[in-house]
Amino acid sequence: xxxxxxxxxxxxxxxxxxxxxxxxxxxxxxxxxxxxxxxxxxxxxxxxxxxxxxxxxxxxxxxxxxxxxxxxxxxxxxxxxxxxxxxxxxxxxxxxxxxxxxxxxxxxxxxxxxxxxxxxxxxxxxxxxxxxxxxxxxxxxxxxxxxxxxxxxxxxxxxxxxxxxxxxxxxxxxxxxxxxxxxxxxxxxxxxxxxxxxxxxxxxxxxxxxxxxxxxxxx
Amino acid sequence: xxxxxxxxxxxxxxxxxxxxxxxxxxxxxxxxxxxxxxxxxxxxxxxxxxxxxxxxxxxxxxxxxxxxxxxxxxxxxxxxxxxxxxxxxxxxxxxxxxxxxxxxxxxxxxxxxxxxxxxxxxxxxxxxxxxxxxxxxxxxxxxxxxxxxxxxxxxxxxxxxxxxxxxxxxxxxxxxxxxxxxxxxxxxxxxxxxxxxxxxxxxxxxxxxxxxxxxxxxx
Numbered sequence: 001x002x003x004x005x006x007x008x009x010x011x012x013x014x015x016x017x018x019x020x021x022x023x024x025x026x027x028x029x030x031x032x033x034x035x036x037x038x039x040x041x042x043x044x045x046x047x048x049x050x051x052x053x054x055x056x057x058x059x060x061x062x063x064x065x066x067x068x069x070x071x072x073x074x075x076x077x078x079x080x081x082x083x084x085x086x087x088x089x090x091x092x093x094x095x096x097x098x099x100x101x102x103x104x105x106x107x108x109x110x111x112x113x114x115x116x117x118x119x120x121x122x123x124x125x126x127x128x129x130x131x132x133x134x135x136x137x138x139x140x141x142x143x144x145x146x147x148x149x150x151x152x153x154x155x156x157x158x159x160x161x162x163x164x165x166x167x168x169x170x171x172x173x174x175x176x177x178x179x180x181x182x183x184x185x186x187x188x189x190x191x192x193x194x195x196x197x198x199x200x201x202x203x204x205x206x207x208x209x210x211x212x213x214x215x216x217x218x219x
Numbered sequence: 220x221x222x223x224x225x226x227x228x229x230x231x232x233x234x235x236x237x238x239x240x241x242x243x244x245x246x247x248x249x250x251x252x253x254x255x256x257x258x259x260x261x262x263x264x265x266x267x268x269x270x271x272x273x274x275x276x277x278x279x280x281x282x283x284x285x286x287x288x289x290x291x292x293x294x295x296x297x298x299x300x301x302x303x304x305x306x307x308x309x310x311x312x313x314x315x316x317x318x319x320x321x322x323x324x325x326x327x328x329x330x331x332x333x334x335x336x337x338x339x340x341x342x343x344x345x346x347x348x349x350x351x352x353x354x355x356x357x358x359x360x361x362x363x364x365x366x367x368x369x370x371x372x373x374x375x376x377x378x379x380x381x382x383x384x385x386x387x388x389x390x391x392x393x394x395x396x397x398x399x400x401x402x403x404x405x406x407x408x409x410x411x412x413x414x415x416x417x418x419x420x421x422x423x424x425x426x427x428x429x430x431x432x433x434x435x436x437x438x
Contacts, residue, residue: 004339005339020261020264020265021254021264023268024254024264024265024267024268024271025254027268027271027272027275028247028250028251028254028271030271030272030275031247031250031271031274031275031278031310032247032251032309032310032311034275034278034279034282035240035243035244035247035278035308035309035310036283036286036287036300036301036306036308036309037279037282037283037285037286037287038278038279038281038282038283039281039282039283040277040278040280040281040282042239044277044278044280045239045240045243045278046239046243047277048243048274048277048278049242049243049246051270051273051274052243052246052247052249052250052271052274053246053249054270055250055267055270055271056246056249056250056253058259058263058266058267059250059253059254059257059259059263059264059267060253060256060257061259061263062257062258062259063253063256063257063258063259064255064256064257064258066256066333066340066381067255067256067332067333067336067339067340067381068255068256068333068336069336069339069340070338070339081255082255082333082334082336083336083337083343084334084335084336084337084343084345084346085343085345087255087336089254089255090251090254090255090333090334090336091250091251091254091310091334092251092311092334092335113286114285114286114287114301114309115301115303115309115310115311116303116311117286117287117288117301117302117303117306117309118302118303119289119367120223120224120286120288120289121285121286121288124302124303124304124349124352124353125352125356125367125368125371126303126304126348126349126350126351126352126353126368127303127349129345129348129349129352129371129373130343130345130346130348130349131345132345133343133344133345133348134343134345137344148338148344148375148378149344149345149373149375150374150375151372151373151374151375152344152348152372152373152375153370153371153372153373154348154368154370154371154372155369155370156367156368156369156370156371159367162285162286
């Protein structure tokens with residue numbers, strides 16, 4: 001199983017990998033969208049499938065045994081490149097680019113297309129939950145109070161249209177090992193979904209947080 | 220914007236499209252996984268990207284203007300093929316194949332791989348919410364009480380490992396236009412996440428449900 005791995009990589013190497021894998025993954029996001037919306041003839045669809053299978057076989061010639069995991073760099077950064085919301089290497093992730101403040105605040109502007117649909121033309125209610133779970137967790141982490149989701153409550157004020165959106169979150173309060181975070185999803189007209197969550201730091205992480213060099217934030 | 224569209228297609232045509240697009244989309248799911256896990260050399264990665272972009276361009280030669288939407292067939296079935304959880308044509312969707320009972324119960328056995336990761340080796344908390352939002356909505360719909368998510372509450376009992384999982388949901392009670400559904404996500408050891416949600420039927424749908432031929436269930 002993948003773990004929180006301490007990696008001995010330079011910032012230059014991380015940048016090199018990002019420049020290589022970021023565009024690959026973006027090309028797959030475009031392919032996902034095209035496959036939902038295409039209306040080309042059957043032969044073109046079948047030929048596309050055969051080519052995709054050939055590309056996949058080449059990429060699998062050498063691969064990780066399991067999932068990507070989360071990797072820590074010596075500088076205290078982390079790479080959650082397989083993450084379903086922010087993962088640089090994960091085409092399921094939109095991906096969100098999340099900004100943080102040490103006061104325990106996080107925000108992101110992003111766009112959700114056809115791959116995130118629930119009701120026609122609208123963001124899937126569960127996708128709103130997926131995005132907000134990540135945002136609230138990032139706010140908790142940004143404030144130095146990281147944790148895994150304990151509870152999460154979503155209130156859907158109105159439908160969220162596919163297209164440009166913004167998500168924001170901040171720490172509401174901290175009680176011992178529990179961090180309470182709140183946030184929302186919004187379109188240009190205002191808030192569509194509100195969220196609150198409790199994030200709890202597992203015991204193994206509490207112990208490791210006291211080690212020198214262990215990052216104060218993790219996904 | 221995509222809508223709930225009434226389609227004049229035969230069951231045979233739907234089956235033909237499913238046999239065409241299902242395998243295409245599955246090939247993209249495999250590609251998504253391979254891109255997260257690949258360790259091949261840089262040139263192979265760049266060549267893969269170029270081929271993917273070429274395939275995408277061919278698929279985009281003729282395409283829907285927006286998202287897929289949800290389409291109703293004359294027999295009362297529906298096709299939510301763009302849906303982020305169950306969409307036959309959506310590579311972001313695992314996809315879940317969901318079984319229903321008219322008593323208002325739904326369940327699904329499925330597998331979540333590297334693309335659904337949050338903490339290392341574990342299902343993203345937001346992905347658990349995504350899956351459970353769909354499951355609770357399907358239970359409400361199966362019982363003839365469909366709706367859009369009003370509120371959703373998740374309780375994370377313990378971490379959910381990537382791999383084979385089961386989700387179940389059922390209607391707890393109905394109060395006017397509100398349907399209360401509950402459910403859970405489980406691995407082989409038992410429940411990992413519990414969910415409850417309120418699903419509310421929008422007014423336009425209440426009016427259409429009284430029309431003859433309008434399906435009693437919608438996504």
